[in-house]
Amino acid sequence: MNCQTSSLTRGWYTAKELAGMPGLPGTERNIREYAKRHGWEAQRRLGTKALEYAFAVLPAETQNALLARTVGEPESAATPSSNDEVQTTDLPEQRQLTEAQRRVMSARVAFVREIERMTKMVSQQRAVDTLVALAQSGDLSPYLAERVVLANDRKTATRTLSERTLKRWVSAFKQHGERGLAPKRRQANMSMPPWASDFLKRYQRPQKPSVEAAYQLLVEQTEPPHPSIHQVRRWLAKLSPEARERGRMGPRELKAMQPFKRRSTEGMWPNDVWVADGHTFDAEVINPLTGQAFRPEVTMIIDWATRRIVGFAINLAESTLATLDALRDAVSRAGMFNLFYVDNGSGFDNANVYEVVDRLGGTITHSLPYNSQARGVIERPHKSILVRLAKGMDSYIGADMDPEAANRVHKLSRKAIRDGLQPKQVPTFQAFFDHLNDALDAYNHRPHSGLTKIRDLETGRLRHQSPMEAWKSAEAEGFEPLTAPADVVASLMRPQETRKTHRGEVRINGERYFLDALRDFHGEEIKVAWDYRDASSVGVYTLDGEWIGDAALDGNATPAMPRTMIQRAADKREAGQLNRLAKKAKTITGHDVEIRSVEPATAQPEYDDDRLANARAYAQQLEDQRARFEIPQDKVQRYRLWQKLDARLSAGEELGEAEQRWHANYQHHNDFRAIAKVMDADGQPPARNRRAV
Template sequence: MLISAVELAGLQLPKLPNSRQGIEYHAKKNNWPFEEVVGQARGGKLKKYLVSALPSEIQAAIQEKQAATLLAKVPMLPAEVKKPLRQNKKMRQLGLIPCEEGLARLDDRQTETAHARCAIVAYVLPLHELAGMPIKKAVAFVAAEAAAGRLPEDVAKLIPLANARNNGERSLSEPTLYRWVRAYRAASDSMSRLLALAPVKTREKTPLLAIDWLPYFLMFYQRPNKPTMMAAAKKLAQWYLEQGKIEQMPSYDQIQTVMKRLPEHMKERGRRTGSAYKALLPYIDRDWTALKPNDVWVGDGHSFKAKIRHPMGYLFTPEVTMIVDGCSGAVVGWSVALSETAVAVADALRHGMTHFPPPLGYYSDNGSGETGDMLDKETTGILPRIGIEHFTGIPGNPQGRGKIERLWQTITIPLAKQYATYQGKDADAETLRKVSNALASAQKVQKKGKELSKAQEAALSAAPTWAQFIADLEEAVRRYNFEHEHRSLPKNPEAGRHFTPMKYYEYRMETDGMRVKTDVLSPLELDFMYRPEEERIPDRGAVSLHNNTYFHQGLLDYSGQKVRVAYDIHDADHVIVKDMQGKVICKAVFNGNKRAAFAETRMEQLAERRRKGQAKRLQDKMDLIEAQRQSAAPIIEQQPDFGEFLKLETESGGLVEVENRPSESGRGKKKLRDFLWEDAG
């Protein structure tokens, strides 16, 4: 038997060092013999020491430690495994086997055989009870009729089934029929008759608990690294060899046969852990309809299964946090962040409380984001401050929050599949590889500040922008709340169809109302709840965030200094700006410093004056035309275009339009330009 330094250190023997390096130094110092085997070590060679060549006290310590470990892992077996009671006629007639237990052991073939025997006996009894024939003569008569083939067809076809023979024998002997009749008459009720006439199996399978080698095999098979059945069988053979009990070792065929009988949850125990193993076990289906609206909100985070373009330009996988009402399943709030942090959860809660009254309790898992100080800490946490009880689930038990776990399959995963950057488990591996490589290449070039190729630009354009993703997610949540008819919800008595989550929320609010009437939080209370933040440097009273500009006069004193900008992904009209210590500076408004170039009222006055002037000039021309018609003066059908006369040639040879009107106070004769100005007026 060989043992490595790591294995020796893991045994924590009192006479040896407790580290691998210490064991190797001790072995080298005392010249322990070793062999080099292929393994995960430097140079691909692993040193293993020969146990039989080690000092006797170390050998004894190793054996004691291995024995203690083995006994701790072997499942406890009953002190004495009793063979199951074999059912026979006398035991059933004497009532030694409880009726319910006996019936539970019957398979379909035994039950069908018992029914056929009962039907044949029921054909015999009227001869005795109605015709007065002795019971033995009645049995002999029916047996003779069966041998002669004179029984009714419906009774005769039951004989092969009643005989319970593989050869389908159609004969019916008198002693056999008499035993059936006696057992039938001795039974007190119909269930007892069925049990009394059911055939007993001649060969019962050995109970699993009676298989001596099974617990030892499972010791090697039920491991998280999921060894194959053959690998575990080899380990078992080696263990029997070391114990000197090789004759008790089962064959591989025996192992396969027994493992087929073993239930799935027993085979996978130890091979699966946490929620993966609990998925094989029974569960409790919670009745959420017993709650009232806003009694409990349920929250959870989920990594979106597609790449998104961050507002800063790079690609990332956003973390979506959603809050649903426990009663109706309606999504009351949601948020998106780089990871499932407490800020993301708090922002989703704030979004929910913007439109709905605060709940009595909030139920979530116990991840770091969900149980952060800003949620629960008595002095600053938002939940205690608002009077909300925080319930956390059992670690590794997502089944307890199945109400929201199913939500991802309905909202976010279908949305992610609409994008070319989808990276779910069912995505095509080759397409995913190509898309991932193209995105990685584009990001690498982008970071270096180089120009993107057309292929790289196409790859980046396939990833949705932050604004597009937020808009799509908002629409997906709206469709779920108002259009998705949920099968777990009751049917609408008016429409005869299942309620949508938001419709059921409104219906329960009308019929039951809230347990404690509470108003929606005020804007001031919402402003002092946690929001996602980013650091920015104001410039002349304005800060830029996500390609938007926010202004406030109070930011002028912080020009060139870092500030924290708290924003709402659902409302870009304003942001809350704080200093780096968290003190609120102001509420900056989107484009708050944008003003009209001129006063709106003055521009409207000038426009109105121009409209009146145009109308007056048009009327003067109409009066002139009418006067010319009356005087029969010739009318010029087409006036020449004097536009070129209104341009002056510059020294460089270019033309500029004449903008200044000639002064009316000019002396002397009028020039052509003066007449043109008058006509243009």
């Protein structure tokens, strides 16, 4: 309760405060005399000698004037009384109100509080009548006058207070608290109209028909009455996007509209969790084996804690080979892992991958089917690395590629391939491999929004860590990757298959390999570990896993005949053919003819070093001039440039491509013809007179 209360709240007034009030004398002395004559109840004001008189003994005219003067006092209106028994409003209920409802409610509370304050000295009826009279005469305090229009919450021209309205507000406040004073707003009708189910059957289809098409089917296939198209649109606008698009979009697409959970990597160390996935590259590359254009499959492995790409592989499709190749690359670079998190694709969900992961001491786990959002940590780099790289190539064939440009590139590249040439539009496999390495390296050293922020030492600004900085930070905190020897990694990562030996040979993948130590295993089954990137040899093991050795590709193959013997036979055959030619020539000419081979003359021109240096310098000068070819902005200067090029062309000098193109086109320009008429008249530019300007 406020310590500084008004005189009306106290209910007692001194002669000084009453002097000059309506119905009373104008001086303090006369007030005291008037009080004695009428026997007013009086008491000493605490701390002073002055007498103060009760509000109830004052004349009615004086009481009304005091009520009118004290209505809307800031110190009294701002603080409710201490003995209030009004029910308070629950905070969650107020949160359901709009901002306009809260403003109206606050304005009405101000009048209710004013009535409560006044009823401590007078009846409620008298307090209500006083406020109504002051509102009609325009004598309300500025504080309350501003809230009259807002509290009425009406759009009529005349909005003021009435006895009935104030009593209704007081009653609602006592029953429901402040929430009872909030105006009611019309809520949207969320009930299902009778035609809704029939319309949704025709609208919520995978073909995604328009509202007009579904409405037309509703009118044609159902009995009247039918709603209007505007009713249908208004009802659809009330539905949530998820409810409206259900049936038009599958469960996987609907996830883009649903809430999701962000997975925190707090407390996770590098190599704790690796996430792998394959992505078909959105640009064509020349296949090094076939020479044809194809879209390679890129399999990447990312460390979840640091967002670092630890390994990748390139293959024809997402397969076991690509997964094992990526795992070998990652283990060789970053060390051993604990958890391998992948999807349910055939390249990850197979016995070979399980065997390799088990032998490495890790654990493999799969995400739920059709739940790529769970592996968003690897899905996002596909866009920021692979899609961005593909868009930088002329052979890009993504969904957003211009069809006309894509068709032109396709025709040109296929024509070059048919002619046995390297198409300029499609990069070679080596160029693609180099660009991919550069893109992955740039990603690992670029700030990542999923990592913590640090202070940049060069700029002094806050920025996110890069994956490599996060990796180094973990190493500074004590992390040390568990590495494996290269030979162990190679033996573990190569897939193994059981094959039967035959006289020291073993066949696998259509090739024949030989190892002399296999003579003791003739006709027996062994395990062969092979590597698709290196087909020159395979590892050979017993069924118990004991190492036997490396079998070489065609290791027992030797030339059918010695090389010297073959060369001697070739020389003999050549000499015989020459002898037969000589005999035939003697038969034709009647004379002995000598046949000998003559080497083609390849005389090299002799150049003086000084002349050669001067020629190279002049050629470089011409090349620089052609490279710096610029078209002047001034019309006269452009005409003079054309004349110079025309003179060089007439002298037999070769022009650059840009110079030739501009020289041929500019002579048909309107500026050329207009300036030529003036310039060729006297060989001088025109004078700058008023007409020329």
